[in-house]
Amino acid sequence: MLARLGIEKLEDLLYHIPRQYRDRSQIRKINEIESGQEVTVSGIVKARDKIRTRSRRNIYKIAFSDETGVAYATWFDQPYILNNFSIGQEVLISGKISEKVWEQTRRIEFIHPNYELDGEGGLHSGRIVPLYPLTEGLNQNQFRRWVNGVLEEHIGELGEFLPEELLKEMGWPDRQKAIWEVHFPSAMEKREKAFERLVFEELLLFQVKLAIRQEEKSQEMGYCHEASPSHTKKFIKSLEFNLTSSQEKVWREINEDMESPAPMSRLLQGDVGAGKTVIALLALLKTVENGWQGAFMAPTEILAEQHYFKMEPVFQKFGLKTILLTGSLSSREKKENYRAITSGDADIVVGTHALIQEEVNFSELGMVVIDEQHRFGVQQREALLSKGKTPDLLVMTATPIPRSLALTLYGDLEVSVIDELPTGRKPIITRARKSNSRPNVYRFIRDQITLGRQAFIVCPLIQESEKLQLVAAEDMFRYLQEEVFPDLKLMLIHGQVPAVQRARAMKDFKEGKIDIMVSTTVIEVGVDIPNATIMLIEDAHRFGLSQLHQLRGRVGRGAEQSYCILMSDVEDDSARMRLDALVRHSDGFLLAEEDLKLRGAGDFFGTRQHGDTPFRFADLVAHQKLLRLAREKASRYVKLLHESDRRFPGDIMR
Numbered sequence: 306m307l308a309r310l311g312i313e314k315l316e317d318l319l320y321h322i323p324r325q326y327r328d329r330s331q332i333r334k335i336n337e338i339e340s341g342q343e344v345t346v347s348g349i350v351k352a353r354d355k356i357r358t359r360s361r362r363n364i365y366k367i368a369f370s371d372e373t374g375v376a377y378a379t380w381f382d383q384p385y386i387l388n389n390f391s392i393g394q395e396v397l398i399s400g401k402i403s404e405k406v407w408e409q410t411r412r413i414e415f416i417h418p419n420y421e422l423d424g425e426g427g428l429h430s431g432r433i434v435p436l437y438p439l440t441e442g443l444n445q446n447q448f449r450r451w452v453n454g455v456l457e458e459h460i461g462e463l464g465e466f467l468p469e470e471l472l473k474e475m476g477w478p479d480r481q482k483a484i485w486e487v488h489f490p491s492a493m494e495k496r497e498k499a500f501e502r503l504v505f506e507e508l509l510l511f512q513v514k515l516a517i518r519q520e521e522k523s524q525e526m527g528y529c530h531e532a533s534p535s536h537t538k539k540f541i542k543s544l545e546f547n548l549t550s551s552q553e554k555v556w557r558e559i560n561e562d563m564e565s566p567a568p569m570s571r572l573l574q575g576d577v578g579a580g581k582t583v584i585a586l587l588a589l590l591k592t593v594e595n596g597w598q599g600a601f602m603a604p605t606e607i608l609a610e611q612h613y614f615k616m617e618p619v620f621q622k623f624g625l626k627t628i629l630l631t632g633s634l635s636s637r638e639k640k641e642n643y644r645a646i647t648s649g650d651a652d653i654v655v656g657t658h659a660l661i662q663e664e665v666n667f668s669e670l671g672m673v674v675i676d677e678q679h680r681f682g683v684q685q686r687e688a689l690l691s692k693g694k695t696p697d698l699l700v701m702t703a704t705p706i707p708r709s710l711a712l713t714l715y716g717d718l719e720v721s722v723i724d725e726l727p728t729g730r731k732p733i734i735t736r737a738r739k740s741n742s743r744p745n746v747y748r749f750i751r752d753q754i755t756l757g758r759q760a761f762i763v764c765p766l767i768q769e770s771e772k773l774q775l776v777a778a779e780d781m782f783r784y785l786q787e788e789v790f791p792d793l794k795l796m797l798i799h800g801q802v803p804a805v806q807r808a809r810a811m812k813d814f815k816e817g818k819i820d821i822m823v824s825t826t827v828i829e830v831g832v833d834i835p836n837a838t839i840m841l842i843e844d845a846h847r848f849g850l851s852q853l854h855q856l857r858g859r860v861g862r863g864a865e866q867s868y869c870i871l872m873s874d875v876e877d878d879s880a881r882m883r884l885d886a887l888v889r890h891s892d893g894f895l896l897a898e899e900d901l902k903l904r905g906a907g908d909f910f911g912t913r914q915h916g917d918t919p920f921r922f923a924d925l926v927a928h929q930k931l932l933r934l935a936r937e938k939a940s941r942y943v944k945l946l947h948e949s950d951r952r953f954p955g956d957i958m959r
């Protein structure tokens with residue numbers, strides 16, 4: 306049960322901090338408390354009894370008294386509760402008072418109160434009491450006892466590592482005190498200070514780690530790409546468009562990194578449709594031209610396939626061999642591909658997580674590109690990197706991470722931003738609609754298709770089980786195909802459709818053989834169909850803001866005016882606010898800031914996909930100030946350590 310909470314060692318127990326507290330610090334006299342109040346009283350058990358009501362329920366009751374009066378504690382249907390009490394014993398009772406008038410006497414009664422018997426040292430009452438996030442089968446009193454036990458026996462083993470001046474300056478307690486106060490606060494103000502300190506130390510350690518990693522990287526010897534780029538020049542010339550000045554700037558930055566001996570670690574940010582893929586292609590071409598291999602990893606099979614089909618012909622023109630590596634290849638195909646990768650026959654490998662399988666061994670990996678970085682964990686990134694000696698790394702993301710967050714989470718990466726869209730793009734017109742305007746919406750879609758355009762209709766993943774999701778999407782599809790657009794060509798695509806079939810469907814859609822692509826969110830990222838001008842999102846309120854923005858980015862990629870329709874009947878404020886933000890803003894960075902405000906950082910990073918942000922205590926939205934302080938201090942400490950040739954204590958760096 307503890308493991309379910311992420312607790313494996315005694316120490317972990319200390320870092321599992323309360324979610325809330327209940328103030329039971331004031332012990333009150335029975336004659337001065339009134340009904341409705343939430344209080345703690347201390348008394349001696351005088352009597353205990355089981356009573357059967359007229360409605361045949363069993364009531365268990367004790368009477369207890371202090372020097373000012375008598376009060377009662379009552380429990381329903383808990384046959385064993387009375388065994389805990391014996392006459393003459395001291396108890397602490399905490400809870401809300403209900404007062405009753407009984408035969409003209411006032412009677413103080415606690416219903417289902419919290420109680421504590423003597424001998425527990427006032428752990429659960431008579432103080433500010435912690436309430437922990439627990440899992441089924443654990444209870445608060447028990448957990449509190451464990452934490453208390455660990456604190457009492459082991460707190461002395463926790464070392465301090467923040468400088469004393471800093472603690473003084475900030476008014477923070479030392480480490481042992483802080484942990485203690487967070488669990489069993491002596492006062493809420495003290496708890497705040499203690500917690501602040503813990504947040505800070507966590508942010509500091511994270512920043513120090515990043516700074517050290519960066520430092521180490523800069524001393525590693527990486528691939529030194531040569532400058533004479535005939536392939537990349539030729540490729541740029543062959544494009545039917547000019548690179549935007551933003552793309553040019555970014556490509557210059559990447560070039561410099563690649564040509565320098567230090568391994569590149571660069572994050573390429575750019576809104577959906579900004580043209581990141583071209584840049585990735587250039588980087589891969591350059592590495593291959595230097596005689597090494599390139600790897601491109603995408604989060605889904607559909608994306609990997611799409612990138613493969615886009616890149617393969619380009620590389621082909623240069624006489625280069627590109628291969629696709631995904632989980633759904635047959636084992637024979639896989640084996641063949643592994644061989645090509647090992648022998649160096651394959652110049653560029655495009656794939657999914659399949660790239661980090663053990664069997665994949667590159668002959669000489671010079672460049673790693675990771676698309677939609679936020680969908681991968683750091684370990685996956687490292688796993689792919691470790692397939693080479695010290696390959697250059699380019700990670701790309703369309704999630705417009707606000708700068709402050711990017712620096713925190715990817716502080717070991719240099720950041721390049723493509724901050725303009727290719728010219729000639731018209732801003733997407735976005736509208737929120739209710740289902741009563743469905744006929745109009747469908748008419749509008751039909752008109753667009755008559756004009757030769759194509760549409761996406763996205764059904765959200767509403768159900769818990771994938772099977773049910775499928776049924777919902779299939780229902781919607783049948784309705785659209787049979788009732789609404791019987792004369793048009795529709796296609797349903799979702800995660801369960803085999804990869805080959807999906808790839809074919811995508812190809813058909815791209816070639817205009819399909820008018821409307823109905824899908825679940827599998828098309829979320831990266832799909833590139835310039836002729837698609839309509840994105841209809843069903844139950845739009847079910848998506849997060851950044852996800853909606855990503856989906857919307859599937860259209861507006863060609864020269865024609867594009868539209869995004871957000872279908873939702875929900876009136877709930879936060880949902881309306883999200884949809885409204887989308888209608889008003891088309892800029893991803895602006896939306897990201899709004900998203901952050903509306904949801905908090907945890908959600909922003911899609912916690913459901915990849916565990917939490919790396920933090921136990923810190924909340925990147927709430928703790929911006931501490932974050933700035935931590936960054937500042939981290940770079941100073943690392944510099945100091947470096948100068949004095951000391952290392953940061955290893956046990957803290959875990």
Ligand code: ADP
Binds near residue numbers: 546549576728831
């Ligand atoms: P993303 O940044 O979302 O990955 P892509 O690289 O898929 O964007 O590019 C979106 C579309 O824009 C593609 O069809 C691509 O060919 C096109 N494109 C990229 N750069 C330019 C440019 N400078 N001018 C015009 N079109 C471009």
Ligand code: MG
Binds near residue numbers: 581676831
């Ligand atoms: Mg992309």
